[in-house]
Amino acid sequence: MKHLLSTDGLDPATAVAILDTADNLKRTLLGREVRKLPTLRGRTVVTMFYENSTRTRVSFEIAGKWMSADVINVSASGSSVGKGESLRDTALTLAAAGADCVIVRHPASGAAHRLADWLAEAGTSVVNAGDGMHEHPTQALLDAATLRERLGTLEGRRIAIVGDVLHSRVARSNVHLLHALGADVVLVAPPTLLPAGVRTWPVSVSHELDAELPAVDAVMLLRVQAERMTSGSGGGGGNFFPSAREYSIAYGLNDNRLRLMPEHAVVLHPGPMLRGMEIASAVADSPRAAITDQVRNGVHVRMAVLYHLLAHEEETA
Amino acid sequence: MTPLLFEGVRPYGEGSPVDVLVRDGVIAQIGADVEREGAEVVRGGGGVLLPGFVDLHTHLREPGREDTETIATGSAAAALGGYTAVFAMANTDPVADNAVVVEHVWRRGREVGLVDVHPVGAVTVGLRGERLAELGTMANSQAGVRVFSDDGHCVHDPLLMRRALEYSTSLDVVIAQHAEEPRLTVGAQAHEGARAARLGLQGWPAAAEESIVARDCLLAEHAGARLHVCHVSTAGTVDVLRWAKERGTRVSAEVTPHHLLLTDERLETYDPVNKVNPPLRAETDVAALREALASGVVDCVATDHAPHAVQDKDCEWSAARPGMLGLQTALSVVVETMVRTGLLDWRGVARVLSERPAEIAGLPDQGRPIAVGEPANLVLVDPDATWTVRGRELASVAGNTPFEGLELPGVVTATVLRGRVTAERGRIRA
Structure with a gap:
């Protein structure tokens, strides 16, 4: 594997290999006082974040450091265009300076793909840490790791993804990966927050959360930015639903809805959560929620990704 | 001589x-x-042997963006592509919304002398869609402007479009509309459909074009005015045009070579060389556009030749500017998509690349028969x-x-x- 740009087209064997590596790393590090492996000593990993992010950037940074890579954080504010250096020039500069891997988050869909094209000659690996509304593959991998942990397997499990699917890169990456790993996915959202052509995706679609809950093994909630969604001038023209209150009534996961779910079913959220909006506080803090597990697994999954990109190649070559 | x-x-x-x-x-x-x-x-x-081609839709970028094209280089591209007349869109810097700029473009075209360069005048001042530009002054200038368009922007205010159409009837000119309802394309990056959804590119819905074309056909009919629809890109627009023409509306339409050949499949690489407005659409649209060009529902081919600097294309998709070159490839794309498929013979090629565009723009010496005299x-x-x-x-x-x-x-x-x-x-x- 040279890059990790999307889960679309990621073959299931590779995905499972990354998840298995993450499990092994987690077990290896469990209970250790010094959580550091020498695997990527001498390798340089650069995180390049063109959007605000705390959890993802920190998770990648910790992952790199626990693997003994040198991790450098570059934060660029706003778009690259019209405000100085182009994305291409920044990437080529970092590669020329010796980066073995560039981890990029960018507001433009496809930015990671473009980087991979520009860096092909330099041989630098690219990890997509979220590009616009397109994909966030390591989030899907850490969600899969968490679900495997809680449910044993994903084969035949029914996962509901609830909320703003239209704008969500997390939803897209999860749809591809969960489907590849044999899960049944149901998207639950108002029609305005489902993308055109969703009927061609390997999922079922519902507008009735209550009807779906009794049959699910997990519910994955997506963040819904009400202020952007309800005003008439927001992204994409706004007016996706009438009010935060109405959204919460129809699609929010509250205590009553938690009781509709089977005993074993889990609640996931990629964060940051809007408590009281898409998820009630009591649900977020209940033992059914695997939200902190997701964060914990995120580090191991990202260690595994870096391992497969930067170390594994040489061993198998 | x-x-x-x-x-x-x-x-x-x-x-x-x-x-x-x-x-x-x-x-x-x-x-x-x-x-x-x-x-x-x-x-x-x-x-x-065919009558020289006439392109109703080019961006020659002069004045303002001579780093991407000039009237001299654009004229050369046109001549090499078989063109004897081209129309230069008004979205230059400064905008061609007054007699000074249109006469400058017209004069530069004459000086270069490789092709007749006809400036298109802006419909509204600064292409801002707020108030009418001086259409009459431009029409009566040395440049003799006969086509007006805010291309790049839609004249979306229905009242302003109605006034432009009404006013145009006294000048015997045509209003060429870039049909795009802007409220439906906020942030749009790609043809709205399954592919754009998967790629995370905000959709440009077909209805944003079709609704404006339908509206403008009705407005033109009521005003008794002539309407030309730029770069038709959807099967639905073809249906609207057929309906309007059957009603006797004085509407004409163009299709670009790229919309006859390419689909949104090109977007998979995120290479913005494929970014264009309106966007590359689905295979069903391409098929409908070819059929419409063959039957005459769509009158002609126009390139929407749009040169862009490297830095405006070699970047991330959403930052890239829309548009692609077309003058030197138009004939070949028409041969590939229309002649080799049996949809048009060479008489038909003469019609869509020369005769109809010359008629639409009212050029008396272009698109003429190949005959003595x-x-x-x-x-x-x-x-x-x-x-x-x-x-x-x-x-x-x-x-x-x-x-x-x-x-x-x-x-x-x-x-x-x-x-x-x-x-x-x-x-x-x-």
């Missing part, structure tokens, strides 16, 4: 090869034994030759062609403007 002899050519690709003599900018003789004395000979090799605005085509597109080798300053590396049929052998050879075998004749 030295007389010009086309030796062994087939007008409209019909019949056995004949010779065509051009003298003093006019077709003087057609037949087997024309006068050869002192004439410059262009060997036809049985190639197809007619103006010698002609193009000679080798229908069997193929060539491989290389952006760097095109005459434009910019190189943003989506057809890079494609082998396409149909090569322009020579272009003749009023009896003078402007381009021959891939070279400009100054």
Whole structure:
């Protein structure tokens, strides 16, 4: 594997290999006082974040450091265009300076793909840490790791993804990966927050959360930015639903809805959560929620990704 | 002027090869034994002789973005592509919304002299869609503007569009609309559909075009005005146009070569060379557009030739500017999509690339029959030759062609403007 740009087209064997590596790393590090492996000593990993992010950037940074890579954080504010250096020039500069891997988050869909094209000659690996509304593959991998942990397997499990699917890169990456790993996915959202052509995706679609809950093994909630969604001038023209209150009534996961779910079913959220909006506080803090597990697994999954990109190649070559 | 002899050519690709003599900018003789004395000979090799092409839709970027195209380089691209007249859109810097700018463009075109450059005037001041530009002053200027458009922007205010159409009837000009309801395309990046959804690119819905075309057809009909629809891109727009034409609305429409050949499948690489507005659409749209061009529901082909600087294309998708080169590849794409598929014969090619656009714009000396006494605005085509597109080798300053590396049929052998050879075998004749 040279890059990790999307889960679309990621073959299931590779995905499972990354998840298995993450499990092994987690077990290896469990209970250790010094959580550091020498695997990527001498390798340089650069995180390049063109959007605000705390959890993802920190998770990648910790992952790199626990693997003994040198991790450098570059934060660029706003778009690259019209405000100085182009994305291409920044990437080529970092590669020329010796980066073995560039981890990029960018507001433009496809930015990671473009980087991979520009860096092909330099041989630098690219990890997509979220590009616009397109994909966030390591989030899907850490969600899969968490679900495997809680449910044993994903084969035949029914996962509901609830909320703003239209704008969500997390939803897209999860749809591809969960489907590849044999899960049944149901998207639950108002029609305005489902993308055109969703009927061609390997999922079922519902507008009735209550009807779906009794049959699910997990519910994955997506963040819904009400202020952007309800005003008439927001992204994409706004007016996706009438009010935060109405959204919460129809699609929010509250205590009553938690009781509709089977005993074993889990609640996931990629964060940051809007408590009281898409998820009630009591649900977020209940033992059914695997939200902190997701964060914990995120580090191991990202260690595994870096391992497969930067170390594994040489061993198998 | 030295007389010009086309030796062994087939007008409209019909019949056995004949010779065509051009003298003093006019077709003087057609037949087997024309006068050869002192004439410059262009060997036809049985190639197809057509009226010179007319492009209702180009962006020549001068004044303002001479780093991407100039009237000189754009004229060269046009001549090499077989064109004898082109219309230069108004979205320059400064905007062509007044007599000074349109006369400048017109004069530069005359100085270069490779193709008739007709400036398009803006419909509204600064293309801002707020108040009408001085259409009458531009129409009556030396440039004699006959086509007005805010292309790049839609005249979306229905009242303003109604006024523009009404006002245009006294000037005998045509309003060319860039049909895009802006409230439906906020942030739009790609054809709305399953592919854009998967790629995370915000959708540009077909209805944003179709709703404006339907509205404008009704407004034009009520005003008794002429409407031209720029770069038709959807099957639904074709249906609306057919309906309007059946009602007798005075509406014409163009389709671009890229919308006849390419689909949104091109977006998979996120390479913005494929970014264009309106966006590349689905296969069903491409099929409907070809059919509509063949049947005449869509009148003509116009390139929407849009040069862009490297830095505006070699970037992330959403930051890239929309548009692609078209002047030197238009004929070949038409041959590939319309002639080789049997949808058009060479008479049909003459219609969609020359005769109809000349009629729509009211050019008296373009798109004329190939007959004795007619103006010698002609193009000679080798229908069997193929060539491989290389952006760097095109005459434009910019190189943003989506057809890079494609082998396409149909090569322009020579272009003749009023009896003078402007381009021959891939070279400009100054």
